[in-house]
Amino acid sequence: MTIYNFSAGPAVLPKAVLQQAQAELIDWHGSGMSVMEMSHRGREYMGIHAQAEADLRELLGIPSSYKVLFLQGGAHLQFSMVPLNLLRGKLSADYINTGEWSKKAIEEAKKFSYVNVAASNADRNASYVPALDSWKLDRDAAFVHYTPNETIGGVEFNWVPDVGAVPLVADMSSNIMSRAIDVSRFGLIYAGAQKNIGPAGLTIVIVREDLVGHAPSGLPAMLDYKTHADNGSMYNTPPTYGIYMAGLVFQWLKKNGGIAAMERANTAKANLLYAAIDASNGFYQCPVNKADRSRMNVAFTLKNTGTLKDANLDGDFLKQADARGLLQLKGHRSVGGMRASIYNAMPIEGVQALVGFMNEFANSKG
Ligand SMILES: *Cc1c(COP(=O)(O)O)cnc(C)c1O
Numbered sequence: 001m002t003i004y005n006f007s008a009g010p011a012v013l014p015k016a017v018l019q020q021a022q023a024e025l026i027d028w029h030g031s032g033m034s035v036m037e038m039s040h041r042g043r044e045y046m047g048i049h050a051q052a053e054a055d056l057r058e059l060l061g062i063p064s065s066y067k068v069l070f071l072q073g074g075a076h077l078q079f080s081m082v083p084l085n086l087l088r089g090k091l092s093a094d095y096i097n098t099g100e101w102s103k104k105a106i107e108e109a110k111k112f113s114y115v116n117v118a119a120s121n122a123d124r125n126a127s128y129v130p131a132l133d134s135w136k137l138d139r140d141a142a143f144v145h146y147t148p149n150e151t152i153g154g155v156e157f158n159w160v161p162d163v164g165a166v167p168l169v170a171d172m173s174s175n176i177m178s179r180a181i182d183v184s185r186f187g188l189i190y191a192g193a194q195k196n197i198g199p200a201g202l203t204i205v206i207v208r209e210d211l212v213g214h215a216p217s218g219l220p221a222m223l224d225y226k227t228h229a230d231n232g233s234m235y236n237t238p239p240t241y242g243i244y245m246a247g248l249v250f251q252w253l254k255k256n257g258g259i260a261a262m263e264r265a266n267t268a269k270a271n272l273l274y275a276a277i278d279a280s281n282g283f284y285q286c287p288v289n290k291a292d293r294s295r296m297n298v299a300f301t302l303k304n305t306g307t308l309k310d311a312n313l314d315g316d317f318l319k320q321a322d323a324r325g326l327l328q329l330k331g332h333r334s335v336g337g338m339r340a341s342i343y344n345a346m347p348i349e350g351v352q353a354l355v356g357f358m359n360e361f362a363n364s365k366g
Pocket of ligand 1: 009073074075076077101147149150151171172173174192193195
């Protein structure tokens with residue numbers, strides 16, 4: 001049976017990448033050792049590291065005036081590092097609240113800064129992206145932080161906000177490399193790798209050079225972007241194997257048409273799944289405003305139908321999906337329902353299999 005893994009993260013990786021990693025596991029390119037066992041200062045690993053950065057730069061078209069950092073600590077550490085480094089003597093930062101991850105970023109930033117929540121979708125249960133003309137931005141804010149894709153609620157921006165001269169900061173953990181972006185619109189982009197790039201343990205930061213080097217004195221070296229920028233992300237031992245795996249994913253992306261091809265495939269996959277939900281006569285429902293539905297994380301609920309209220313419908317759905325090899329469809333514990341994460345590495349066949357099952361399930365219960 002073919003298994004399709006719809007986990008929100010850590011998430012599915014391209015099979016071809018896993019196979020290559022397997023083939024190279026014990027003896028990388030005749031070096032006689034695994035990448036895991038190599039000195040991070042050695043010629044071989046340095047080559048892997050440099051290639052991964054070069055490929056990432058090429059794929060995203062990252063201008064040379066931006067630093068690419070390979071860090072650890074996940075997106076969660078960036079919730080702290082962003083305000084610590086980017087306040088630059090200012091007192092306040094603007095945050096856009098579009099869901100669970102925005103809220104976490106906001107709570108952490110409050111430890112270091114006054115936070116102006118310039119816009120929020122909490123009034124309608126985090127189900128939409130607030131229109132830019134409703135944002136109460138502060139011209140003196142140190143930066144504007146937003147979450148382009150809310151992994152839990154399944155809400156995604158399909159536009160990049162124009163916030164003028166104030167640096168724009170984006171937590172792209174769950175949609176980086178899924179669609180074309182103009183990096184020059186951003187002051188800083190960060191992403192945990194485990195959704196759309198590679199295994200957990202690697203965090204990618206893309207930061208405009210002029211925003212580096214303004215940390216307050218006394219900030220621990222590991223929390224200062226400058227430490228990592230000045231040392232090519234090798235101030236301490238980087239997550240070498242995670243970077244190697246990310247590098248394999250970047251090569252896979254290049255071989256498969258790059259970001260433009262991913263974006264086309266992701267659009268097709270998401271359209272297929274949302275169309276099935278919308279055509280189910282309310283058996284499946286997506287709570288997200290149509291224009292703001294995520295291409296990466298498709299959240300939906302099952303409706304109890306007819307007179308026969310079936311409290312176990314969710315459980316039944318998950319059990320039957322599991323039996324078909326459609327795994328990890330349970331929604332986040334904070335929102336319930338279902339969530340199908342369909343990142344770059346999810347083939348269209350996986351979405352087709354899911355849609356086929358969903359239609360059958362709805363018919364059997366309808
Ligand atoms: C998964 C996720 C996080 C948390 O990432 P960690 O690496 O666990 O810290 C933060 N923001 C978004 C948008 C996410 O999807």
